[in-house]
Amino acid sequence: MPTLPTPLLERLEYLLCDADGNLFPSEEPAFDASVEVTNAFLTEIGSDQRFTAEELRLASTGMNFRTTALRLAAEVGVTDVDIEPWVTQEKRAVSAHLAATLRPHAPTSAALTAMAQYLALAAVSSSALARLAGCFTATDLDELIPPDRRFSAEDSLPTPTSKPDPAVYLHACAELGIAPEAGLAVEDSIPGVRSAVAAGCPTVGNLLFVPLAEQAERAAALTEAGALTVVSSWQELADLILPTLAARDSSGGADGELLTTGTAR
Numbered sequence: 001m002p003t004l005p006t007p008l009l010e011r012l013e014y015l016l017c018d019a020d021g022n023l024f025p026s027e028e029p030a031f032d033a034s035v036e037v038t039n040a041f042l043t044e045i046g047s048d049q050r051f052t053a054e055e056l057r058l059a060s061t062g063m064n065f066r067t068t069a070l071r072l073a074a075e076v077g078v079t080d081v082d083i084e085p086w087v088t089q090e091k092r093a094v095s096a097h098l099a100a101t102l103r104p105h106a107p108t109s110a111a112l113t114a115m116a117q118y119l120a121l122a123a124v125s126s127s128a129l130a131r132l133a134g135c136f137t138a139t140d141l142d143e144l145i146p147p148d149r150r151f152s153a154e155d156s157l158p159t160p161t162s163k164p165d166p167a168v169y170l171h172a173c174a175e176l177g178i179a180p181e182a183g184l185a186v187e188d189s190i191p192g193v194r195s196a197v198a199a200g201c202p203t204v205g206n207l208l209f210v211p212l213a214e215q216a217e218r219a220a221a222l223t224e225a226g227a228l229t230v231v232s233s234w235q236e237l238a239d240l241i242l243p244t245l246a247a248r249d250s251s252g253g254a255d256g257e258l259l260t261t262g263t264a265r
Helices: 006-010 027-044 053-060 065-075 084-101 106-115 129-138 167-176 190-199 212-225 234-250
Strands: 014-017 120-125 150-152 183-187 203-206 229-231
Touching (some): 027 053, 027 084, 065 084, 120 129, 120 167, 129 150, 150 167, 183 190, 183 234, 190 203, 190 212, 203 234
Parallel strands (some): 014 120, 014 183, 183 203, 203 229
């Protein structure tokens, strides 16, 4: 049974949610679109390597296209490639495909709505903001996590990066005005957990959209990467944290103020 320490829960102000493969099942359809651009990029740089969508997913889950493409180029000794046109092309292809294929996931929406009564919600992702916008609209999550509470390692930082670099979590916490320990990160990938943990955020692993055959191995890897516990769904997380949060806020919390829906103290 997953557990989290009560003192940790009592100091929380934000739920910091990774997006792809965590808030919505975007990993597989994203790679269906990304693989065509990736293979065209490999042809351009003279690499003989080619991927199927599934091979690309397994090779790059938790990383954005920029990081993956630069790594693939470095593997064949190419260091002077102009990556920006490829980033733009992949972003456009994936964003359009996800916006057309994703649908709302009622159990996730319900659990997030319940937790938003006690914690403000934010998204912390390696993906581009344009891609996130299409996903949030397609899954009816725009009101729960509006654009001003979405942070992208690709677009929100002075220099684009990707998880496991902790920069995007540090940036998100600074913009939200919280210490990292006041933001509970929820991640489905190993790079994501490493990013959040390195930033100082307590972190939970989430297996909801991880393929069933990979869940046991992923749970062990997320724990090894620093996740405090691993849940099977957003509802399981809600069941884990809401009793403590409700008790905290019924007495006014540590600072004597009640949380309002979607708004940090």
